[in-house]
Amino acid sequence: MAGKPKLYYFNGRGRMETTRWLLAAAGVEFEEQFIESKGCLEKLRQDGYLLFQQVPMVEIDGMKIVQTRAILNYIAAKYNLYGKDLKERAFIDMYCEGAMDLNEMIMMLPFKPADTKEKEHATIFERATTRYFPVFEKVLKDHGQGFLVGNKLSRADVQLLETILMAEELKADIISKFPLLKSFKEKISNIPTIKKFLQPGSPRKPPMDEKACEKAMKIFH
Template sequence: MATVGLTYFDGRGLGEIVRFTLAACGIEFTETLLQERQEYEKLLEEGKLMFHQVPLLEIDGLELVQSGAIVRYVARKGGLYGDSNEETSKIDMFYEGTRDFYKSFLYLVFQDPKEVLAAAKAKALPRYLPIFDQALKKNGTGFLVGESMSLADIGLIEVLLSVTEYFGEETLSDYPSLKAFKSMMVSQERIAAFLNGPQKKGGNTDAYVATCRRVLKLDI
């Protein structure tokens, strides 16, 4: 089997959802962690970065960019994208909602962490936690869509792990369906192996931010 390769940075950012999805699908992958501007420019010269950005996933002879396109390809490949057009549409809807929620944490360290977390606590948590709690309760299977894990669930567990990391487990105390969902998801064999393995990244660090700025010439 050809090697599946992910190119990103040694941090979460937009690459962590790709790692999560690959792990949930049982797809082994190697990582290239960018450190220098020259590495990024080489990828550009080789025509691998269509929109001049990472993550880049090389899989099945494809060179995929755009994290949404990447995870959908992987989810289809791994059977995490529904059994009907209706289910797929619902998965997309919930997944996009998790991405809106996750944006609350995306710029931690790039911007003042206290301000980012204060905004997340004041605006994102009271907006999104009730929505996803009710969605899980309504579906009644423990998952957001259907009777098995999907890409929507991968998106939700990623952001819930950030919520409890920064605000504590008690944040979910008023949301029993979310609390049960988190417990169930982290006990899934493949998810548990990923969370306890070397490819799971820690929170953003100053070194990670400096590398991103250097490689991409960011001004944020």
Template sequence: MSTMPQYRLIYFNARARAETSRMIFAAAGVEYEDVRITKEQWRTEKSSGKYPFDQVPCLEIDGKFVLAQSRAIGRYLANEYGFAGRSNLEKAKIDMIIDVCEELYVGVRQIFFEKDETKKAEHKADFVVKADSILAALEKIHVANNGGSGFFVGNLPTWADFEFFVRMEYAPFFDVAILDRYPKLKALVERTSSIPQIAAWLKKRPKTEF
């Protein structure tokens, strides 16, 4: 008789690169330890040599550090718990959306951590143009799947929907109204947040700036 793995997801007290995996855990109803370390703790942890690539997030399974890299962790959990698509083509479409969402994250991160206000404004102006292009393409992809009345791929939520939701939480950093220009995507964000398990997670999760 198999037993449920014991998971520890290790990251900082931030959404950033770990939140999609947290949402998969929530949607799947799988218990895990949400380990949130401080920057000071990380200095000690990093020097321990036990983290692959000396980075977090890391997923520990049954007491062993098995996975680093946020998308590898998310893909593993999505495959384990039914949020990765039902065919190789669906999986590829999901990966496509995940990869372009990474571009959204990198752009927002550059804005968030820029200290020079002039450069920050320049980054925002440039990024809004890029984000508009990405969102326009994603809206077409979404509409092509059941008219945009459900989720990105297939008939059920996948980790692509969770990833997109997480990235759109950062919209206020560059354009608070950007989703108003993409009503199908805005409805997708609302639909994702209304999934009961996700809604419960959003209500109880720690409040963080980034």
């Protein structure tokens, strides 16, 4: 029997967090090898673990997969979170890319200079409420299934929930004008595997604070 997937990244959210979410949603236990220093990262490079010299990297099924989208695509396909056919997969990809665009803006906010954070925060709120969340609200309305694609949980649902919760950390009522997104959040949050991941003590990482940002910068720069 194959061992648990092993995740190589620093002990923080960053570009590995969505992978943690996806594995957790699939009910898959995983291990984490935290990169604690620049030396740890260099050793992975020297040992030939990192195809493009960078993390995240996931060791799974005898492979060492790098590049976030490649990792997520593999996990989604392996654990039946990638739709039933090519058409569904195309919609899942579109919705995931949209969620990831907003996710990326929020993820990078803690690393921005202090004197620009207020402006960046306002930009994120504006983009979320005028560009991204209205689209997902309409998708849910038009599709009418409670999920974004098909009639079962997919990677798109998981990634949208992750992004909604990240946005709510910035502004608690950010989806208050989107009733279907509120219902969606409640529904997906209560799927047993996801509900477990949202409990204290799970592998889910907290928001990045100043100390965590400083440590990440030392490792990766």
